[in-house]
Amino acid sequence: KAGVTQTPRYLIKTRGQQVTLSCSPISGHRSVSWYQQTPGQGLQFLFEYFSETQRNKGNFPGRFSGRQFSNSRSEMNVSTLELGDSALYLCASSMKVGYGYTFGSGTRLTVV
């Protein structure tokens, strides 16, 4: 059974640019959540999607957005990148909202 796949694994972007990250959940999982991981703040919740609808959103500015497609694959977009957006972005999928998350290996974003 394939795990959660995140692409790309690494990204380097310039301040002011935008970026799109992709997440393919485990087959049959309809819930996809996104987290930002930094050394100082740990794992911070960005948002969660279930059946193409955003169910929950964390305390991040509107520059952070996401969507989920009919096949449950999800994308996360960050516009007008700032240096502080440098982080590991993790995607997790589950069959139910808020339960039994399986994480991908993440996308390491570096903003220069």
Place this chain on the structure above:
Amino acid sequence: QQQVKQSPQSLIVQKGGISIINCAYENTAFDYFPWYQQFPGKGPALLIAIRPDVSEKKEGRFTISFNKSAKQFSLHIMDSQPGDSATYFCAGGDDKIIFGKGTRLHILP
């Protein structure tokens, strides 16, 4: 958003010893308390989880102790091994999962 407080930040334990990580939560709506283990370069992996209607859950060398009245729970790793060296995260969940800031555990060989 910090609703789960985790301690200590780092922990060093001798091989064969007991590793103990503690967490406290604020949100009484949480009905699911998982622990995750993360190795460098990998995403967190679910280790063990508990519901608030039980006070203890054991899986192999890993035990969660849960105190609902105190809003605290802890992870005990018995007979700690060098392969257990990782970062551990506790979490609380209702309709989303909120994580503690993590404990970096190092087991001395």
